[in-house]
Amino acid sequence: MVSNRRAVNAYQNTQVSSAVDYADGIQLIQMLFDGLIDALSCAEGEIERKNIPEKTKSINRATGIIFGLQDSLDFERGTDLARNLSELYEYMGRRMAFANAHNDINAIREVRGLANEIRGAWKLLPSLLKQGPVAKAS
Template sequence: MFGSRQTGVNAYAKVGMETGVVAASPHKLIVMLFDGALVALSTALNGIRSGNIGEKGKSISKAIMIIDSGLRAALDKKAGGEIAEGLDALYEYMSARLLTANLNNDPSIVEEVQRLLTELRDAWNAIADTPAATGIPQPNNLASA
């Protein structure tokens, strides 16, 4: 008659995540994408090390999807110029490396991409308190807001 307890827990977690997404600033959404990709890569490493090929494949695919459909898609190449172009190339590199890791069950490649994503996330977090990142109008911008 009722679903399993785990189904309820999953539904609650999904609602919590969706609420976080709706309430998040654009900056926070990017951090959430980095975090999601990093969690997927940790799960992929566990899958490689435990021999769970299905878990590995699903997790690497999820990380690639987050990188390509989330992080790369969020780039504004016109406004971002060379920095956005460089990030686009880096994200493309990461996705290609993860495909290789998936085909070869190579944890060192997954770890390489983890390091790259962690460095980018840390840099992104370092700018978290700047006015441009928070989206909060500043006094000198109030007239145009």
């Protein structure tokens, strides 16, 4: 529950939506990824328009979401997965810092690609959970 609270705080701090109070854990993570993708798209557009102040706001928003996702990881229950995601989020954060410093659209696109892959996995999760555990073949 603590990890959900941290994710809620990150989401509220980035002002993505007021629907957070009604979201379950999976929906919340999906909403965070939606907000992240949106912020990355905005940052890319602002770089193309050479609007540096707005680019910085969008990158800061995206970075805040990334580190909010990292802070919400449950290392007790998810050990290897949580560690791998934490390292990936750390890498994404470094790429965002590079994109901000160098107005690098390719770095933003790279992070957006990674975020889309992870978001896709989270979108599949509810249907996988409904199926229940997979029986082992004898």
